Amino acid sequence: MIFYIVRRLLQLIPVFLVMSIVVFMFLHLVPGDPVDAILGNEATEEAKASLRARLGLDQPLIVQYFMWAGRVLTGDLGNSIVNGGSVLDTILQKAGVTIFLAIGSVLLSVIIAVIGGTIASANKGTWIDLSVLGAALVGVSIPSFWLAILLMMTFAVNWQLLPSIGYTAPAEDFTEFVRHLILPVVTLGAIMAGALSRLTRSEMIDQLSQDYIVTARAKGLSKFEIVYKHALRNALIPIVTFAGLELGTVLGSAIVIERIFSLPGLGQLIVESIFLRDYPMVQGTILFLSLIFVLINLLVDISYTLLDPEIRLGGEQRND
Amino acid sequence: MTDQNVNVSGRLVVGRFRSARFISGRMASNKMLMVGGVIVAVFTLMAIFAPWIAPYDPLELHIKDRFSPPSASFWLGTDNLGRDILSRLIFGSRISFQVGAIAVSIAIAGGVLIGAVAGFVGGIIDDILMRIADALLAFPPLLLALGLVASIGPGLWTVSLAIGVVYIPRVARVMRGSVLVERKRDYVVAARVLGQSPWKILLFHIGPSTISPIIVVATIIFALAIIIEAALSFLGVGLVPPTPSWGIDLDVARHYLHRSIWMPLFPGIAISLAVLGLNLLGDGLRDYLDPRSYSTNAANTGS
Numbered sequence: 001m002i003f004y005i006v007r008r009l010l011q012l013i014p015v016f017l018v019m020s021i022v023v024f025m026f027l028h029l030v031p032g033d034p035v036d037a038i039l040g041n042e043a044t045e046e047a048k049a050s051l052r053a054r055l056g057l058d059q060p061l062i063v064q065y066f067m068w069a070g071r072v073l074t075g076d077l078g079n080s081i082v083n084g085g086s087v088l089d090t091i092l093q094k095a096g097v098t099i100f101l102a103i104g105s106v107l108l109s110v111i112i113a114v115i116g117g118t119i120a121s122a123n124k125g126t127w128i129d130l131s132v133l134g135a136a137l138v139g140v141s142i143p144s145f146w147l148a149i150l151l152m153m154t155f156a157v158n159w160q161l162l163p164s165i166g167y168t169a170p171a172e173d174f175t176e177f178v179r180h181l182i183l184p185v186v187t188l189g190a191i192m193a194g195a196l197s198r199l200t201r202s203e204m205i206d207q208l209s210q211d212y213i214v215t216a217r218a219k220g221l222s223k224f225e226i227v228y229k230h231a232l233r234n235a236l237i238p239i240v241t242f243a244g245l246e247l248g249t250v251l252g253s254a255i256v257i258e259r260i261f262s263l264p265g266l267g268q269l270i271v272e273s274i275f276l277r278d279y280p281m282v283q284g285t286i287l288f289l290s291l292i293f294v295l296i297n298l299l300v301d302i303s304y305t306l307l308d309p310e311i312r313l314g315g316e317q318r319n320d
Numbered sequence: 321m322t323d324q325n326v327n328v329s330g331r332l333v334v335g336r337f338r339s340a341r342f343i344s345g346r347m348a349s350n351k352m353l354m355v356g357g358v359i360v361a362v363f364t365l366m367a368i369f370a371p372w373i374a375p376y377d378p379l380e381l382h383i384k385d386r387f388s389p390p391s392a393s394f395w396l397g398t399d400n401l402g403r404d405i406l407s408r409l410i411f412g413s414r415i416s417f418q419v420g421a422i423a424v425s426i427a428i429a430g431g432v433l434i435g436a437v438a439g440f441v442g443g444i445i446d447d448i449l450m451r452i453a454d455a456l457l458a459f460p461p462l463l464l465a466l467g468l469v470a471s472i473g474p475g476l477w478t479v480s481l482a483i484g485v486v487y488i489p490r491v492a493r494v495m496r497g498s499v500l501v502e503r504k505r506d507y508v509v510a511a512r513v514l515g516q517s518p519w520k521i522l523l524f525h526i527g528p529s530t531i532s533p534i535i536v537v538a539t540i541i542f543a544l545a546i547i548i549e550a551a552l553s554f555l556g557v558g559l560v561p562p563t564p565s566w567g568i569d570l571d572v573a574r575h576y577l578h579r580s581i582w583m584p585l586f587p588g589i590a591i592s593l594a595v596l597g598l599n600l601l602g603d604g605l606r607d608y609l610d611p612r613s614y615s616t617n618a619a620n621t622g623s
Contacts, residue, residue, distance in 0.1 A: 014451040014454075016453040017455070018451070019458065021456050022459070023467065024465070026468070029472055030473075031467070031472065031473065120572050137596070140590075140599065141592050141599060142595075143551065143592065143595070145551060145570065146570060146587075147578070149570065149573065149574050150585075152577060153444065153577045153581060155470065159586070164577075218491050224473060232585035237389065252462040252463050255463070255466065256551050259555055270463075270466060271502075271555050271556070273559050282467065283467075286463055290458065290460065290463060290464075293459070297458070
């Protein structure tokens with residue numbers, strides 16, 4: 001087991017290496033001189049030279065990469081071009097909103113999916129099943145930002161039940177914090193619930209056809225007990241795994257959702273930094289989010305293995 | 321030799337079992353294929369014949385008719401500048417499908433080449449290429465596309481290029497997988513024994529049998545490209561207004577939610593329908609082209 005975890009950790013080294021090269025290249029893919037792109041053409045030569053030196057652009061590319069990567073390894077993501085503040089500090093300051101949004105929507109999606117998927121599987125082939133499947137298909141196909149706009153239009157603009165945009169810190173006013181997060185969390189949760197309830201349904205149908213269910217039925221257990229106590233418990237492992245992986249995907253969708261609801265999170269930070277051409281901030285935030293994404297995947301993988309030794313063996317065989 | 325016989329017979333058994341079990345699944349996949357195909361065909365026709373179908377120029381302003389609801393002269397209403405929503409949708413399909421087509425071409429060209437080399441050459445080259453592919457797959461797709469567009473700039477070509485590059489590793493993975501499966505097949509061994517050159521084998525023998533999985537993955541990437549383009553344009557870093565992009569129109573619409581429900585409604589329906597159609601087409605094609613692809617893949621990697 002420890003061997004497996006160590007091997008998975010070692011496998012991360014090339015992943016991090018390639019990721020850092022890609023993120024590093026973001027600044028260098030800028031057509032022409034990135035300094036011109038940042039400062040505009042009217043900037044004085046001194047200003048350009050000073051920024052060039054600050055970004056290390058006067059060094060050869062390979063030297064620049066190693067200097068940058070060395071700083072990143074010590075946790076220094078550089079400073080904002082716009083206000084000079086530390087990129088990492090800004091990220092940590094804004095990460096809370098994104099984390100609340102991500103965790104909230106994953107939890108909501110698991111709840112929706114487990115209820116929907118279980119009910120569908122217990123009533124397989126009926127109109128209940130078909131409507132859950134239909135709703136799931138809609139959830140998979142509609143873009144999150146469209147759902148966000150529709151929800152905002154209905155609940156915030158027309159019925160004025162919830163605030164449409166903005167954010168309040170939980171320490172400041174917890175009720176307002178919840179009210180501001182409801183629509184974004186529901187948007188992301190509902191979208192994710194689509195794929196997750198399809199998975200729940202198929203896992204449950206799989207479990208319900210196993211021998212132990214026949215035994216349970218023969219013992220005279222009620223349908224409720226069979227579905228919820230026996231089948232659901234076994235179906236939960238893949239469901240929770242998938243939800244864990246989705247937590248990473250949410251980090252991507254959160255960019256758009258934060259923009260719509262004006263939530264001051266990491267997504268908003270990336271988009272604003274792109275507009276301001278604050279490349280260190282863009283690079284730092286994308287690198288940060290991607291690393292989190294990778295680490296979540298790793299944690300999910302490891303916990304999956306801890307939960308189910310059969311999978312561990314199968315997985316190792318496949319890798320070798 | 322005996323080992324191979326077991327493998328072959330095992331695969332046959334799996335095949336028979338599968339085809340028996342999936343008779344109903346096959347019919348369902350035909351239905352998916354049909355519905356998906358029709359939706360995609362309609363959008364494709366709209367994209368191609370946009371100038372002839374659209375009632376107005378998508379950029380033409382009808383200042384007197386701003387925010388008008390659906391009517392006889394404007395079937396889906398008008399937007400904040402009095403532009404005809406229907407015409408913008410029709411031209412929007414042209415933009416979306418252009419981005420989709422360019423992105424898919426780039427992803428396929430890069431992915432097929434890299435995947436084929438990795439799978440066919442094997443060894444250290446395979447290892448290096450696949451480690452790089454894994455690392456690129458570890459990025460959330462929208463995030464990587466966003467970073468690329470942030471540096472190479474907005475516009476139809478840059479956005480399509482960024483999306484295409486993001487999906488190269490995905491195609492490469494699929495391609496490598498099929499090449500690995502095919503490489504061990506008897507006909508390839510036979511061709512090799514007959515002394516054909518490795519590149520001829522790759523091109524003329526292995527190549528054709530990798531087309532099905534590539535078509536399927538291309539359809540899925542087409543759908544993803546449409547969503548990502550819409551998301552990037554929505555964020556204001558993708559295409560540039562006043563281009564009739566569905567994502568741009570949604571972004572404009574969100575500022576006028578109190579004025580018009582038609583502005584946010586129709587572009588969203590267009591994106592969802594196009595994506596739904598492509599997803600159905602992809603799922604249907606996967607079942608239709610090779611219902612056994614997954615069982616044989618699994619069987620081969622397991623053995």
